[in-house]
Amino acid sequence: MNKWPLWEVFIRSKSGLEHRHVGSLHAADATMAMENARDVYTRRQEGVSIWVVPSKAITASNPEHSGELFEPAQDKAYRHPTFYDLPNELKHI
Amino acid sequence: MKESLYQYLLLLGDNAMILGHRLSELCGHGPSLETDIALTNISLDLFGQVRNYFQYAAEVKDDQEKTTEDKIAFLRYPHEYRNVLLVEQPNKDFAFVIARQFFFDAYHLLLLKELCKSKDEQINAIANKSIKEVKYHLRFSSEWLKRLGDGTAESHDKMQAAVNYLYPYVGELPSESPIEKEMKEAGIGPDLGVLRTAYFAQIKSTLAEATLETPQFFGFHSGGKKGVHSEHHGFILSNLQYMQRTYPEMEW
Numbered sequence: 001m002n003k004w005p006l007w008e009v010f011i012r013s014k015s016g017l018e019h020r021h022v023g024s025l026h027a028a029d030a031t032m033a034m035e036n037a038r039d040v041y042t043r044r045q046e047g048v049s050i051w052v053v054p055s056k057a058i059t060a061s062n063p064e065h066s067g068e069l070f071e072p073a074q075d076k077a078y079r080h081p082t083f084y085d086l087p088n089e090l091k092h093i
Numbered sequence: 094m095k096e097s098l099y100q101y102l103l104l105l106g107d108n109a110m111i112l113g114h115r116l117s118e119l120c121g122h123g124p125s126l127e128t129d130i131a132l133t134n135i136s137l138d139l140f141g142q143v144r145n146y147f148q149y150a151a152e153v154k155d156d157q158e159k160t161t162e163d164k165i166a167f168l169r170y171p172h173e174y175r176n177v178l179l180v181e182q183p184n185k186d187f188a189f190v191i192a193r194q195f196f197f198d199a200y201h202l203l204l205l206k207e208l209c210k211s212k213d214e215q216i217n218a219i220a221n222k223s224i225k226e227v228k229y230h231l232r233f234s235s236e237w238l239k240r241l242g243d244g245t246a247e248s249h250d251k252m253q254a255a256v257n258y259l260y261p262y263v264g265e266l267p268s269e270s271p272i273e274k275e276m277k278e279a280g281i282g283p284d285l286g287v288l289r290t291a292y293f294a295q296i297k298s299t300l301a302e303a304t305l306e307t308p309q310f311f312g313f314h315s316g317g318k319k320g321v322h323s324e325h326h327g328f329i330l331s332n333l334q335y336m337q338r339t340y341p342e343m344e345w
Contacts, residue, residue: 025127036127039134
């Protein structure tokens, strides 16, 4: 069972919300991954929907590249929509 | 009638209680983290069902000694337990756990489908609540049965060995005891004769899907429903009853 591939688990907590990454687990295939995810991650009513994805299908950014990937965004405050005056009638924004 | 209903509730509850205990023994010892949690979940589902049955049984009993669910669970003698022999069988290996679970789940689901139509409102409600849990139990155990049966040569052999060992115990589940006959006539319990045919058909088809042989066997073991148990039962009770026997009337 140590040879089972790794899967990433995503749970949607309520209808309308997005799926969120909650953790990973080992399983031999998608069916088993789904059952394991149900047993390991939804025991306390965490969710109404489950996605399982083979971990190897995920391409991750390399931490060594974080300089060129993320730092250029640090001094560009004008990209945030914070320079508008919102009318008072607008709520929930 | 009240005494029969009480006995019938023990019959329903004791199977779940003893199997739940067997599964709880695996807590922290499952073959993998995921299956460990899965088996413990099933155990907890079963204990939840037992509480429902025993709370109702305590109400039905209506005696001078003020019976409670805990007294029913922990302070009976071995011959007063009505569970079938199948659920007492030990956790020899994972294949045994899965075979025992599949044989029980398949029967349990068929039984609950019938109890959902019971004329007894409480039993009817308990069955309707439990049936969703048990549908998942059967999904889990039959999935593993097929996976191991149709897996490697080694997993196939181990699964077949477990099926061969436990099969002689399955006949007791759908064998009508006098209490079950009385409940059938009162419209509270199902006709086990009908259920028996469906049960064996299901065993056969799932085992075939798992590329396993259904053993040719006709002399099924029985006795549990009458309170005559296997050698394993006393060991289970000595564990299960330890706290209540050592510290009478203790509470959590």
